[in-house]
Amino acid sequence: xxxxxxxxxxxxxxxxxxxxxxxxxxxxxxxxxxxxxxxxxxxxxxxxxxxxxxxxxxxxxxxxxxxxxxxxxxxxxxxxxxxxxxxxxxxxxxxxxxxxxxxxxxxxxxxxxxxxxxxxxxxxxxxxxxxxxxxxxxxxxxxxxxxxxxxxxxxxxxxxxxxxxxxxxxxxxxxxxxxxxxxxxxxxxxxxxxxxxxxxxxxxxxxxxxxxxxxxxxxxxxxxxxxxxxxxxxxxxxxxxxxxxxxxxxxxxxxxxxxxxxxxxxxxxxxxxxxxxxxxxxxx
Amino acid sequence: xxxxxxxxxxxxxxxxxxxxxxxxxxxxxxxxxxxxxxxxxxxxxxxxxxxxxxxxxxxxxxxxxxxxxxxxxxxxxxxxxxxxxxxxxxxxxxxxxxxxxxxxxxxxxxxxxxxxxxxxxxxxxxxxxxxxxxxxxxxxxxxxxxxxxxxxxxxxxxxxxxxxxxxxxxxxxxxxxxxxxxxxxxxxxxxxxxxxxxxxxxxxxxxxxxxxxxxxxxxxxxxxxxxxxxxxxxxxxxxxxxxxxxxxxxxxxxxxxxxxxxxxxxxxxxxxxxxxxxxxxxxxxxxxxxxxxxxxxxxxxxxxxxxxxxxxxxxxxxxxxxxxxxxxxxxxxxxxxxxxxxxxxxxx
Amino acid sequence: xxxxxxxxxxxxxxxxxxxxxxxxxxxxxxxxxxxxxxxxxxxxxxxxxxxxxxxxxxxxxxxxxxxxxxxxxxxxxxxxxxxxxxxxxxxxxxxxxxxxxxxxxxxxxxxxxxxxxxxxxxxxxxxxxxxxxxxxxxxxxxxxxxxxxxxxxxxxxxxxxxxxxxxxxxxxxxxxxxxxxxxxxxxxxxxxxxxxxxxxxxxxxxxxxxxxxxxxxxxxxxxxxxxxxxxxxxxxxxxxxxxxxxxxxxxxxxxxxxxxxx
Numbered sequence: 001x002x003x004x005x006x007x008x009x010x011x012x013x014x015x016x017x018x019x020x021x022x023x024x025x026x027x028x029x030x031x032x033x034x035x036x037x038x039x040x041x042x043x044x045x046x047x048x049x050x051x052x053x054x055x056x057x058x059x060x061x062x063x064x065x066x067x068x069x070x071x072x073x074x075x076x077x078x079x080x081x082x083x084x085x086x087x088x089x090x091x092x093x094x095x096x097x098x099x100x101x102x103x104x105x106x107x108x109x110x111x112x113x114x115x116x117x118x119x120x121x122x123x124x125x126x127x128x129x130x131x132x133x134x135x136x137x138x139x140x141x142x143x144x145x146x147x148x149x150x151x152x153x154x155x156x157x158x159x160x161x162x163x164x165x166x167x168x169x170x171x172x173x174x175x176x177x178x179x180x181x182x183x184x185x186x187x188x189x190x191x192x193x194x195x196x197x198x199x200x201x202x203x204x205x206x207x208x209x210x211x212x213x214x215x216x217x218x219x220x221x222x223x224x225x226x227x228x229x230x231x232x233x234x235x236x237x238x239x240x241x242x243x244x245x246x247x248x249x250x251x252x253x254x255x256x257x258x259x260x261x262x263x264x265x266x267x268x269x270x271x272x273x274x275x276x277x278x279x280x281x282x283x284x
Numbered sequence: 285x286x287x288x289x290x291x292x293x294x295x296x297x298x299x300x301x302x303x304x305x306x307x308x309x310x311x312x313x314x315x316x317x318x319x320x321x322x323x324x325x326x327x328x329x330x331x332x333x334x335x336x337x338x339x340x341x342x343x344x345x346x347x348x349x350x351x352x353x354x355x356x357x358x359x360x361x362x363x364x365x366x367x368x369x370x371x372x373x374x375x376x377x378x379x380x381x382x383x384x385x386x387x388x389x390x391x392x393x394x395x396x397x398x399x400x401x402x403x404x405x406x407x408x409x410x411x412x413x414x415x416x417x418x419x420x421x422x423x424x425x426x427x428x429x430x431x432x433x434x435x436x437x438x439x440x441x442x443x444x445x446x447x448x449x450x451x452x453x454x455x456x457x458x459x460x461x462x463x464x465x466x467x468x469x470x471x472x473x474x475x476x477x478x479x480x481x482x483x484x485x486x487x488x489x490x491x492x493x494x495x496x497x498x499x500x501x502x503x504x505x506x507x508x509x510x511x512x513x514x515x516x517x518x519x520x521x522x523x524x525x526x527x528x529x530x531x532x533x534x535x536x537x538x539x540x541x542x543x544x545x546x547x548x549x550x551x552x553x554x555x556x557x558x559x560x561x562x563x564x565x566x567x568x569x570x571x572x573x574x575x576x577x578x579x580x581x582x583x584x585x586x587x588x589x590x591x592x593x594x595x596x597x598x599x600x601x602x603x604x605x606x607x608x609x610x611x612x613x614x615x616x617x618x619x620x621x622x623x624x625x626x627x628x629x630x631x632x
Numbered sequence: 633x634x635x636x637x638x639x640x641x642x643x644x645x646x647x648x649x650x651x652x653x654x655x656x657x658x659x660x661x662x663x664x665x666x667x668x669x670x671x672x673x674x675x676x677x678x679x680x681x682x683x684x685x686x687x688x689x690x691x692x693x694x695x696x697x698x699x700x701x702x703x704x705x706x707x708x709x710x711x712x713x714x715x716x717x718x719x720x721x722x723x724x725x726x727x728x729x730x731x732x733x734x735x736x737x738x739x740x741x742x743x744x745x746x747x748x749x750x751x752x753x754x755x756x757x758x759x760x761x762x763x764x765x766x767x768x769x770x771x772x773x774x775x776x777x778x779x780x781x782x783x784x785x786x787x788x789x790x791x792x793x794x795x796x797x798x799x800x801x802x803x804x805x806x807x808x809x810x811x812x813x814x815x816x817x818x819x820x821x822x823x824x825x826x827x828x829x830x831x832x833x834x835x836x837x838x839x840x841x842x843x844x845x846x847x848x849x850x851x852x853x854x855x856x857x858x859x860x861x862x863x864x865x866x867x868x869x870x871x872x873x874x875x876x877x878x879x880x881x882x883x884x885x886x887x888x889x890x891x892x893x894x
Contacts (some may be wrong), residue, residue, distance in 0.1 A: 014364030014398050016351040016537070016550065059354045059362065060541040060637050061793055064566060085566045087793045091637075094792065100360050233554050246565045249536055253395055254555070255534030256562060258581075259571070261589035280507060281572065281581075317812040337810035347808050350650065356637060520824045520852045520859075522803035524813075538796070541787055543669035545638045554808065559800045559848035575852065610815055610824060612857055 009203035015251050016056050018102025023095055024077060029163050034093060035069070036080045041100065042253050045076040049110030050135035051242055051270045055250045056080065057102030058091040065247040065265070068106060069131045081131045081163060107250040111136050111240060116212045120149040124225050126197055126217020127156055130163050132242055133216050137171070144176055148210065151178040155221070156196030158185045180204075198224045201232075208233030214240040219283045226273055226284055239273035243282065288449040294465030295440075295447050299326035301462075302372060309343065310374040311336050320373065329375060334418045335602045339530030340376050341387055344403045345554075351399060351537070365549070368402040372459070374410045375440075378432040379424045379600040383530030385435035386596045390533065395592070408455055411439040415484045417536040421603030423616050426492035429600040430484075441477055448477045491616050492625045496597055499568040499587035505581075506622040515618065516576025518611040523556035525605035525613070526582065531590065531598055532556075557581050583618055595599050637791040646690035647721075650697030650704050651731045651759065655776035656727045657681045657696060657816035663779045670783065671792055692717045692789065695768075698724040698731035699760045703706060712766040717789065720762045721782070723775035723877050727846040730775070731759040732879030761880055770795045773827055775844035775877065781829060799849030802841045806832035814840040820863060822873060825851035843877045858894035 025037035040046060046054075048068050057063040064086065070079035082089050095101065121140060122224070125133045133152075141151050152171065156162050162181070171179045180200045182193040193199060206229065213283075215222065215227045220240060229239055245257035245264040252266030259281035262268070276282040290298075302308050305607075309320045313330040317337050323329060354362035376384070391400035411432060413519065414424070424430040435455030439449040448469060451457045460466065469477075494502055526532040536555040541548040555562060558579070563572040572578055590598025599615060606614035647657060661682055663670060677687030693715035699705060712718055723729030734742040735758055743751035762768055772785050772795070785795040798804075802823035806813070809832050814821035822843035823835060834841055860870050 009368075012368065014351055015395065016399075016552075017362065017364045020360060032370060057550075059360060059550070060539050060545070060791060061354060062539050063550075085568075089566070102362070144878055159415070198552060235534075244565060245571060247562055249535075253391070253397065253533070253535070253556060254537065254552075256536075256555070258589075260581075260584065261592050281577070314810075315812055316816060317810060319810045337812075338808070518855050520801075520803070520855055521850055522801050522824045523808045524803050527804060527807040540784075540792060541637070543666055543673060543783065543787060545673070545787070545791060556800075556804065559804070561799055608813070610813070611855055 003106075015253075016104070016249075018063075018104045020100045021103045023097055023099050024098060029081065029165075031162060032085075033081055033163060034084050036082060036092065037070075037077055038080065038101070038103070039062070040103070043076070046050075046078045046106060048072055048078070048106035048135075049113065050139050051110030051132055052106035052108050052117045053132075053247065053250070053265075053269065054080065054103045054105035054108050055107065055247070056088065056092070057104075058088055058095065059064060059102055060196065061091040062088050062106075063102070064088040064249075065107075065250060067132035067135070067242075067269070069134050071135050071142060073139055073142035081134070083128060105251060107247075108265055109267065111214060111242075112212075113139070115238070115240075116140075116214075117146045118148060120151070120207060120211040121147050122206065122211050122213040122229075123150070123152040124197060124217070124221075125152070125154045125213040126215075126221035126277050127161070128163075129216030129221070129242075130154055130156075131216075133214070134164055134167070136214065138167075141171075141174070141177065142163070149178065150176065150206065152180070153197050153200040153204075154179070154181045155200070155217075156181075156183055159183050159187050159190045196224065197221060198228050206232040209233070212238050212240060216242045222284050230273075235274075236277065237272045237274035240270060241276070241284075242270045243268055243272060243276075245269075265282065287451060287605050288460060288463075288466045289469045289472075289473045290449060290463060290466040292445055292447055294440075296326035297465075298463045299323075299329075299374065302459075307369060307371045308374055309371055322371075323374075328397065330467065333375075334607070335377060335379070335422075335530075335604050337382060338528060339602070339604070340373050340380050340409075341530055341533070343371055343373055343407055344387060344391075344400055345533055348551055348553045349399060350549045350551045354548055354550070356546045356548075364398065364564060366398055366402040368406040370406045372408040372410060376409055377412060377414055377602070378434070379414075379422075379427075379429045379602040380530050381409065381432045381436050381439075382429040382597060382600045383602075384409065385598075386531055386594065387533060388435065389594050389596060408459060409436045409438075410456075411436040413439060413441040413484075415480060416487050417489075418603060419607075420491075421606040421614065421616070422601060422602035423603065425488040425492035426490045426616075427496045427597050427599060427601035429597060430488055441480060443476050443480055443627070446473075446476075448473060448480075468487070473527070482502060490552065491601075493620045494620065496599075497571045497591075499599075500591050500620055502582050502619065503588040505598060506523075509622055509625075511621055511625070512576040512580040513617065515579045515613055519558070519575050519579050519613060520611060521558050521560065521575055521578065522610070523558050524608040524610070526556040526558055527554060528604040528608045529586075530600060530602055530604070531586070534562075557585070579613065583615060586615060639790055642673060642675045642688065643691040643790065644675050644677045644689060645692045646687065646711075646715070647676065647680070647694040647696065648678070648707070649680065650695065650708075650725065650762070651700040652697030652722065652724040652729075654681060654696065656772075656774075657777050659779045660782060660808060663783060666779075666783055669784070674786065688714070690715055694719050694721050695725050695762050696721040697870065698728050699762060699765055700731055700756050702755070702757060705765050708762060708765045717769045718762075718766065719785070719789075719795075720771045721766055722777050723773065723844045723846070724765060725772040725879045726761045726768070726773065726804060728759050728761045728880035729844070729877050732877070733759075733875065735759055735879045736875050759880060764880070771797070771846075773797065773845035774830060778830060778833075800828050801848040801851065802826045802828045802832050802835070802845075804828050805830070806835045806841075808832075809836050811835045815859075815863070818878060820860060820865070820873065824859075825853065825856050843874065 005232040020041040021038040027035040053067045066080045186194045247265035248254045248256040252263040257264040260279040310329040350365045391397040436452040439450040535552040564570040586599035720726045821840040823841040826843045827845040827848045
C-alpha cells in the first residue's frame with residue numbers, strides 16, 4: 001500500500017498528528033505532582049482558553065489528556081500540572097529538560113470568560129480541580145479590572161496535597177482576591193479551616209444574580225457544592241463546572257469520555273449545571 | 285444518472301474481469317459465517333446471505349489501523365500514515381449502506397478525519413437490494429433503512445435473470461461503462477423493478493411497536509426502567525454486539541514500539557463500551573461500571589444519542605447484535621418492552 | 633539509533649522452570665527472527681533450555697510452571713528476594729494449567745497412577761499458581777505463551793509501560809476474526825469468560841476456547857453458567873469445564889467463581 005501523495009497529506013492531515021513541544025522546566029510540587037513548563041517547538045503560541053486541555057504524547061508509551069494549568073495571559077510557554085498515575089505520566093517524569101513531547105490541542109470548550117466579565121466570580125476547587133482552575137485564577141488576576149469580586153475556595157485532603165503553595169501565598173495577600181482554603185484532615189502545623197470545601201461557604205455572601213460559580217473537583221464535591229450554590233439562588237445556567245473523563249481522542253470520535261449523549265472532550269469539559277443536570281452519567 | 289439493465293451472466297463475467305484486475309470484496313460464505321473478503325471470481329459470492337459477520341465498515345475503519353509512525357532519537361520524526369487501498373466492495377445491503385452514510389457524516393463531514401477520508405475516497409460501494417427479510421432478528425423495515433436512495437456508487441436489484449442497476453455516482457457510472465451486455469433501463473424494466481419493490485414491501489413487516497423517530501423519546505423516558513437491570517444481569521459484557529454493529533465506531537488508541545525501542549507506530553483499534561475498562565480514567569476509576577449502565581448506554585447510542593447528534597439512525601436494524609448475543613439481548617425486544625411496560629419504570 | 637526510551641543497562645533475565653512441559657520456554661526460542669534484537673535489549677543469565685551458563689544475579693525472573701512440591705516454595709521465595717520483577721510464563725504458573733488437573737483427584741491417586749509403588753519417593757502437594765506463594769508483577773498467560781506477547785511484554789517493561797495484556801474476554805477477538813460462534817456450532821466455549829490476547833486462536837481453527845489464559849477481568853460468571861446450563865450442562869459439568877486450566881481457583885474456592893486475577 002502506498003501512502004498518499006504529499007500534497008494530499010497536507011490537505012487532509014491526521015487529526016492524531018501531534019505538534020512537538022519542548023519541556024523547558026520541571027518543578028516537583030508534591031510527592032506525586034509535577035509542574036511542567038513547555039513551549040511549542042515552532043515557537044507559536046498555544047492560544048488556549050482557561051479550562052481547555054491538551055493530549056500529551058510520549059511517543060512509544062502513549063497519549064493522555066491533561067488540563068492546561070497556565071493562563072493565556074502569560075506568554076507563549078504553557079504549564080501542565082501532572083499527577084503520576086499511569087504509563088504516560090511516569091514516562092513524563094523520566095524525561096529530562098529539553099526533551100520533546102507531542103501535544104494535540106488546545107482541545108475542548110474552556111471556561112466562559114465572557115459570561116464572567118463584570119460579574120462576581122466564585123471559584124471552587126477540590127483536590128486536583130485546582131489544576132485547570134489555576135489557569136482561570138491567573139487569568140482573572142491578570143485582567144482583574146474586567147471582573148467584580150473574585151472569591152476562591154480551595155479544599156484538599158491534607159495540607160501536604162496542596163498544590164501551587166507559592167502562588168497561593170501571593171493570592172492570600174492580595175486584597176482584590178478573597179482566597180480561602182480548607183483541608184479534610186489537618187496536620188500538626190495546620191492553622192486553617194478543617195472540613196470539606198462546603199464549610200467555607202459559611203461566612204460567604206453570594207449575590208445570586210451577579211455571581212458565576214466555577215467549580216472543578218471530584219464527583220462527590222460537585223454534588224455538595226452544586227446543592228450549596230443552588231441554595232444561594234444561583235441560576236442553573238450560570239453554574240459552571242468541568243468534568244474529568246477518559247478523553248482518548250480528544251475530538252469526539254472514540255467514545256470513551258461520553259456521558260449519555262455528550263462528548264466531554266468536545267462539548268466540554270466545561271459545562272453549565274443546566275446542561276448536565278438531566279444526564280445521569282454526569283453523576284451530579 | 286441513467287439506470288441500466290444487465291443479464292446476470294454478463295454481470296458475473298464483468299465481476300470476474302474486475303476481480304482479476306483489482307481488489308473486489310464481496311460476501312463469501314465460510315461455513316456458517318459470511319464475511320466480506322476479496323474474491324477472485326463472481327461464483328465465490330454467497331447467493332443468499334444474512335448480514336456479514338463484520339459489517340463493511342471494516343474497509344473504512346479497519347479493526348486495527350496505523351495512524352502515525354515515528355522514530356525516536358535526538359530528533360523525533362513522525363508522520364501520519366494514510367493508507368488507502370483501492371477496493372470495490374460488492375453486495376452491500378441497504379442497512380449497511382445507511383450505516384456507512386452515518387459514518388461518512390461523522391468522520392468526514394463532522395470530524396474531517398483524514399484517515400477515514402482517504403479510505404473512503406478509494407472505496408467503491410456496490411449495493412445489493414434486499415427483497416426478503418433476513419430472519420426474525422432484522423428490523424430494517426421499522427428503522428426505515430430497507431430502502432436506500434443515496435450513498436452508493438451502484439445499487440443492484442436481482443430481478444431473476446436480469447439485474448437492475450441504479451447508478452448513484454460518476455464513479456459508479458465509470459465503473460459500469462466497461463460492462464458489455466448492459467443497456468439503458470427502459471420503462472418495462474422500471475415496471476419490473478417497481479413490482480419487485482411492491483413484493484418486497486409486502487414481505488417486510490414492522491417489528492418495532494414504535495417508529496424509529498420515536499425511539500429517542502422512548503429511551504429518554506426509559507432512563508429509570510427496571511429492564512436495564514434485568515439486561516445487566518444477563519449481559520456477558522463480551523463485546524460481541526458492538527463489534528458486529530455497522531454503526532459502532534468507538535476505538536482505543538495505543539502505541540507499539542519495535543524491539544529497537546526507537547521506531548514504532550500509533551494505532552487505533554476497535555473498542556467497546558460494553559467492556560469494563562472502556563470508561564476508566566487514569567486513576568483507575570470507571571465511570572460506567574455497572575453492566576446495566578453499559579447495556580443502557582449501548583442501546584441509547586443506537587436508538588437515541590446518534591440520532592440526536594447527527595439526525596440519522598444510530599441503528600439500522602440489521603439484527604447482527606441480536607444474532608451475536610449468547611444471552612438473547614435483542615434490540616427489537618428491548619425497544620418493544622420499553623414501549624409496552626411503562627409501569628416497569630421506577631420513580632426517582 | 634538510540635531512542636530516549638532505551639534503558640542505559642541491559643536488564644538480566646533468568647528463566648526458572650517448575651512443573652510444566654517447558655513449552656513456554658520453547659516459545660521464547662521460537663522468536664528466531666527477533667532473538668538477535670532481543671539480546672541487544674536483555675541478557676539471559678539463566679535459561680536451561682538455551683544456555684549452559686548460570687548466573688545468580690538478575691533483574692527479571694521469568695517463571696514457568698506450577699508449584700507442586702514444597703521445595704518449589706523455598707525456591708520461589710529465594711527468587712523473589714533476588715528479583716526486582718517476577719513475571720510468570722504460561723498457564724501452569726498462572727492460573728495453574730494442566731498440573732492443576734490433579735487437584736480434582738484424591739491427593740494420593742495421581743502419584744500412584746504415574747509412579748506406582750515408587751510414588752512415596754515423589755512427594756507432591758496441591759498444584760498451585762506461583763502467585764499463591766510469592767507476589768508476582770505480571771502474568772504472560774496462555775498454553776503456551778505466544779512469542780509476540782512475550783516480546784511485547786518485555787518491550788513494555790523495558791520502557792516502563794504496564795504489560796499490554798488485555799482484560800476483556802476472548803469473544804472480542806473471536807468476533808473481530810469473523811469466526812462463527814462455537815455456541816452456534818453446538819459446541820461449548822469458555823470464550824465469554826476467558827482473558828483475550830490470543831487472537832481467539834483455537835476458535836479460529838474451528839475449535840473452541842478452553843480457558844488457558846485464565847479468567848477475564850470482568851466475567852459475568854452467573855450469566856455464563858446459566859448459559860452453559862441452558863446448553864445442557866449441570867453444575868458438575870460446568871466445574872469440569874473450568875478445571876482443565878483453572879483448577880486451582882475453581883476447586884480452591886469450591887464455589888464456581890472464577891477469580892478475577894490481576
